Amino acid sequence: MNKSGIYKITNTINNKFYIGSSVNIRARITNHRSQLNRGVHDNNHLQRAWDKYGEKSFKVELIKECNDEELLYEEQKYLDKIGVGENPNCYNIAKSAFAPTLGRELSNETKRKIGNANKGKMHTEETKAILSKKHTGKTLSKEHRHKMSISRTGRVCTKETRNKISDALTGIKRTDGTRQKLRESHIGIEISQEQRKKMAEGNYKKVVCITTGEVFESLKDAAKVVGVNYTNITNCCRGRQKHAGRDKETGELFEWKYLDEYA
CATH class of the missing domain: 1.10.10.10 (Winged helix-like DNA-binding domain superfamily/Winged helix DNA-binding domain)
Incomplete structure (x- = not known):
C-alpha cells in the first residue's frame, strides 16, 4: 500500500474507525503500529482500543487514492462528513486535517510516555543535514521568539549540559552581522537598578x-x-x-x- 491517499483503520470488533491521510500510506501505517504497540500514540481513543482489543482486531484499507496537493482537502471532506467529535464510532480527535494538533491538550501521562519513548534517540547525520537545510534562512517572528523565551524561563541546565555548550562554542568567532543582530535584539531592554x-x-x-x-x-x-x-x-x-x-x-x-x- 505504498500509495498517496486517504486511509481508514477499522476496529473489526465494534466497527469504530480512524481516518487519516499520507503521501506514503505504507510508511504512515507502520508508524501508527509502532506507536500503538509502544503505547505512545497521540490519539488516546485509538490507543486505548488497541490496548484492549489487540493489533489483530484492526484492519487498514485505502478508501481514496489522490495526489499530495489534494490530500488534506480530501481528508477534510471525510472528517466533515463523519462528524469528528460528534460521531461516537470515530476515533479521530482533530477536526481539522490542516492543523491536527490545534487545541489538543496532552495529558501528563501521554507526555511522559512520549518522552520515555524518545529518550536516547539520536538523529542520523543525514537527518541532521535535512533538518539543517530545512531551517536555514528561516526567520522567527517576535511572537514566536517571545514564546520560546517564556518556555525556557527558569530552566536550569545541568553542569554537563553547560560544559557541552561551552565546548561547542569555544573558538567560534561571531561575524559583524551577528554582533549587530545581538546589539539590536537588546535595544529597549530595561535593566533594573538591583540587576x-x-x-x-x-x-x-x-x-x-x-x-x-x-x-x-x-x-x-x-x-x-x-x-x-x-x-x-x-x-x-x-x-x-x-x-x-x-x-x-x-x-x-x-x-x-x-x-x-x-x-
Whole structure:
C-alpha cells in the first residue's frame, strides 16, 4: 500500500474507525503500529482500543487514492462528513486535517510516555543535514521568539549540559552581522537598578584563574591580561561555560572562579 491517499483503520470488533491521510500510506501505517504497540500514540481513543482489543482486531484499507496537493482537502471532506467529535464510532480527535494538533491538550501521562519513548534517540547525520537545510534562512517572528523565551524561563541546565555548550562554542568567532543582530535584539531592554548593582558588584569581585593560580582584582583586569571579553570569565565563574582564554604558548585552556567561592 505504498500509495498517496486517504486511509481508514477499522476496529473489526465494534466497527469504530480512524481516518487519516499520507503521501506514503505504507510508511504512515507502520508508524501508527509502532506507536500503538509502544503505547505512545497521540490519539488516546485509538490507543486505548488497541490496548484492549489487540493489533489483530484492526484492519487498514485505502478508501481514496489522490495526489499530495489534494490530500488534506480530501481528508477534510471525510472528517466533515463523519462528524469528528460528534460521531461516537470515530476515533479521530482533530477536526481539522490542516492543523491536527490545534487545541489538543496532552495529558501528563501521554507526555511522559512520549518522552520515555524518545529518550536516547539520536538523529542520523543525514537527518541532521535535512533538518539543517530545512531551517536555514528561516526567520522567527517576535511572537514566536517571545514564546520560546517564556518556555525556557527558569530552566536550569545541568553542569554537563553547560560544559557541552561551552565546548561547542569555544573558538567560534561571531561575524559583524551577528554582533549587530545581538546589539539590536537588546535595544529597549530595561535593566533594573538591583540587576545593575549586581552586575557592577560582579565586575569588581576578585577572580582566580584555577589553571595558573593567579589572582586578579577584577574581571576586567583578568580579561585584559588574558585577552578575552570579561563576560566570558563571568560565565565561567557562574558555571555557564567551562573555559575562557588559553595560554598563548601551551594552548592550555583557562578555568575561572570568584576568589571568595574558590576553596
